[in-house]
Amino acid sequence: MTRRPPSRFRRGFTLAEITVGIAIASIILLGVTGATILTTKAMESEFDIRRPTDDVRIGVGYLERVTRLAGYGVDPRVAFDFSVAVLPGTTKDNYEGGDFVTDDLAFRYRDPAFLRRGSLDETGATLTLDDDETLGVALPEGQALILICPGAEDFYAARLSADAAASATSANLVAYGSPFSAAVPGCLKEGTGAQAAYVTLLHDIRLRVMPLGGVPYLVALYGFGDPANTRYAPVARNVNDFQVAYEMNRPPPTLNADAPDKTSGNGNWILGDDAEDPLPNPTVEAPAYDTDYASTARFTAHPANIRGLRISISIFGDHNPEAARRSSFFAAENSTAAAKPDRFNLTVGTSVRLPNMASRTFFVPPLQQPGTNDDSNRWGG
Structure with missing residues (x-):
């Protein structure tokens, strides 16, 4: 019997095959790695753009909503505060x-959703609500109140001297202080029912x-x-510039009044929009409720003549110089701020009309008792 010689089997790959396989695998891995890196960078860049964009949207939305209430239910002469x-x-x-660089915007308004009835004791230090009514909402120490006599013949501005619970039927007060009078009108102490004061x-x-x-x-x-107190709410983060300019009341073409x-320069009736501009000045002549619309007092730099706000806010991202090359930054109003060179920068401006600042206009929004057309503002402050 003749034995056949053993067959020769190939064992493994040749060097050429291994080299080609490694080269192909390396190309694939490099491609996947490169795509992953590019995708990650794109996501980081998009995130760095999206976050300041979201912050700007939230910030501007809040600014437009709250500043529009400036002057609601208060004398326009004290609606804005310019003390420093x-x-x-x-x-x-x-x-x-x-x-950062920041302007300071401080204003007052009456809460359109809160109204109670009550009276003060003889000292004016204790407020008691009518018919055992409760506050309905917890109020912190320092919260300001305006107490209005029936018929709106007089009023008194005060602050809580201690925290008040939502279930409280009374509260301790101290005078608000400047710019309001510290004198307590007697009509706030006259009783209950129809004689009770409006609370x-x-x-x-303050925004800054x-x-x-x-x-x-x-x-x-x-x-x-x-401004370092603890009663505050963050509105937007990474803000390196906050600018405010004030649009003042303008005369009709038939009146010759200086801006x-x-x-x-010639003036544009906007204060705070360039470095040489003054800000509204509470010491100059102010209009009163019965001041004629053609009076020069309605066209001075007094805060009571503010009719609108121009607000800009600049926000920067957390990182990513790639996004920085697509930044939108400009020095709004009379700003001295500079862009962050290694960050994405976004600046947005808005203009807000102030319908409550004309002293002869009715409070906006008008709130009234249903079915009673002449009973406006019985609901809310």
Whole structure:
């Protein structure tokens, strides 16, 4: 029997096959890695654009909503606050806080959704609500109130001297202070029922940029005390510029009145929109309720003549120089801020009309008892 020689079987790959396989695998891996890196960068870039865009949208939406209420239910002469004693740098215009530049916007309005009846004791320090009615909402110490006599013959501005629970039927008060009178009208102490005073909430809000945990935030401070107080709500983060300009009341073409910003050229009736402009000045002549519409007092730089706001806000991203090349940044109004060179920058401006600042107009929004056309503002403040 003849034995066949053993067959020769190929074992493994040749060097050429291995080299070609490695080369193909490397190309595929490089392609996948490159695509992953590019996708990650694109996602990071999109995130760095989307976050400041979201912050701007939220911030501008809040600004437009709350500033439109400025002057609601209060005398236009005290609707805006331009005192600087408690402000950093004692300035309302272009305060430089290191990583940010900020204007200061402070205003008052009456809460259109809160109305109670009550009376004060003889000292004016204790408010008791009528018919054992409760506040209905917890109010913190320092919350401002306006108490209005029946028939609106007089009023008194005060603050809570202690926290008040939602179930409270009384509250302790102290006088609000400047710019309101500290005298307590006697008509607020006259009794209950039809003689009871109207009790309304007064909101005083300050908007400015503050560092929170090292990050500049646009915040809404509740109360006109020290801006470092703890009663605030963050509105938008990474804000490096907040600018406010004031659109003043303009005369009709038939009246010859000088613009309050005439010193910076011919004047455009907008204060705070360039470096040489003054801000509204509460010490100049102010209009009253019965001041004629053609009077020069209605065209001065007094805050009572503010008719609109021009607001701009600049926000930067957290990182990503790729997105920085597609930034939108401009020095709005009289800003001294600069763009972040290694960040995505986005600046948005808006204009807000203030319908409650004309002293002869009715409060907006008009609230009334259903079916009673002449009973406006019986609901809410």
